[in-house]
Amino acid sequence: MRIRWFKDALLYLIELRKYIGNDNAHAAQDVAISILSNVEQLAEHPAMGRTGRVEGTRELVISGLPYIIPYRVKNNTIEILRVLHAARKWPTKF
Template sequence: MAVKWTKTALANLVAIVEYIEQDNAERAKSFVLEIQAKTNSLAEFPNMGRPGRVTGTRELVIHPNYIIPYRVRGDVVEILRVQHVARRWPRRF
């Protein structure tokens, strides 16, 4: 299975990493590597995340403060966002 990031998800990730980099460049780098490892595992285990709050999605907890909502479409895992847990959850993607 392929893992594909939406433009929104990539923009979320870039914004988070830029914010972390302001204080700790090494932590920003390790955060990206951690996310890559966890999301890449979805290619082999697409149902490893919990059922999502939005119908048709699943959620991968990648950090105590961040959740990645995603959906499986055919042979593609689509990463929808990198969502901070304190932010309002969208009704749909």
């Protein structure tokens, strides 16, 4: 399957890396790599995330990090909707 990042999801990942990088460049790189490598696994295992809180979505929990990646599967594409911190209020729609 193909993976498609929505603009907001990609922008948040870039901003997250910059924010963490202000304190620790190595940690920022590790977080970004962890998120990206987990998302890449969805291409082979699209159902690996749990059922999402928003109808029609799934949620990929990033192990060891407080981030959740909501996504949906449409046709032969995995759409990465956002990168969310687990402590944030969850949106009602994407």
